[in-house]
Amino acid sequence: xxxxxxxxxxxxxxxxxxxxxxxxxxxPTGSRAGNHFGDxxxxxxxxxxxxxxxxxxxxxxxxxxxxxxxxxxxGDNHTVAAAGRAPDxxxxxxxxxxxxTGGPCAELVLIGTAAAGGVHDLDTIVAVGDRDxxxxxxxxxxxxxxxxxxxxxxxxxxxxxxxxxxPITDLLPESYVWADHQLDxx
Ligand SMILES: [Zn+2]
Numbered sequence: 001x002x003x004x005x006x007x008x009x010x011x012x013x014x015x016x017x018x019x020x021x022x023x024x025x026x027x028p029t030g031s032r033a034g035n036h037f038g039d040x041x042x043x044x045x046x047x048x049x050x051x052x053x054x055x056x057x058x059x060x061x062x063x064x065x066x067x068x069x070x071x072x073x074x075g076d077n078h079t080v081a082a083a084g085r086a087p088d089x090x091x092x093x094x095x096x097x098x099x100x101t102g103g104p105c106a107e108l109v110l111i112g113t114a115a116a117g118g119v120h121d122l123d124t125i126v127a128v129g130d131r132d133x134x135x136x137x138x139x140x141x142x143x144x145x146x147x148x149x150x151x152x153x154x155x156x157x158x159x160x161x162x163x164x165x166x167p168i169t170d171l172l173p174e175s176y177v178w179a180d181h182q183l184d185x186x
Contacts, residue, residue: 055154055165058124061085062135062156062163065128068093073130080136082106084114085124092119107142111149122149124165126156134159143172 061083068081078095082105085091094110097103106127114122125146127136137157138146146153147168154165169175 057156057163057165058085058126061091061124061126062128064091064093065126068095069128069130070132077103079130080106080127081130082110082125082127084110084119084122084126086114086119087121087123090117090119092117092122105139105142107138108145111145122153124154124156135163138171143168144176147172147175148178 065081065083068083072095073079073081077098079098080096081093082095083091083093092110092114094106094113096106097109107125110125111122114120125138127138128134129136135156135158138155146155150168153168155168155171156163156165157171158164
């Protein structure tokens with residue numbers, strides 16, 4: 001395991017609900033031991049270092065999505081849960097509504113659920129599959145929607161030692177911005 005000096009510290013400050021003690025409650029202690037130094041800052045793994053733009057992982061958010069996936073997903077209609085962190089620290093959760101006509105992914109249901117609760121911005125989002133499938137990356141449609149709704153949102157992706165939070169812009173490079181390509185009506 002490569003260890004990084006203070007100069008490589010991930011700069012994102014902790015928010016309420018982060019895991020400042022690095023205990024990763026609910027996760028195997030050993031899984032983070034190699035890149036956690038007890039000062040509240042998680043060092044990037046070698047894979048993460050490729051961009052150096054990854055931030056601390058919100059494990060409470062993952063646990064929230066995992067719990068909803070475990071207890072609320074059912075049959076073929078609801079197979080993925082998502083959890084989003086609002087700027088005020090609140091966590092919003094939702095499940096997908098699968099349908100052959102194009103039922104929305106959990107991330108998209110979550111946007112509506114958040115709005116219904118007065119949450120119109122999200123700092124971080126994660127999706128977790130039912131039946132212990134772990135973190136699932138957003139599909140292409142969700143990446144575009146998330147980018148348009150929350151340009152600064154971070155998405156938790158990967159698993160195991162590669163679990164990380166990345167800016168949505170990293171998941172959709174050279175992205176299409178609808179407003180940039182509308183004809184001038186005048
Ligand atoms: Zn999707």
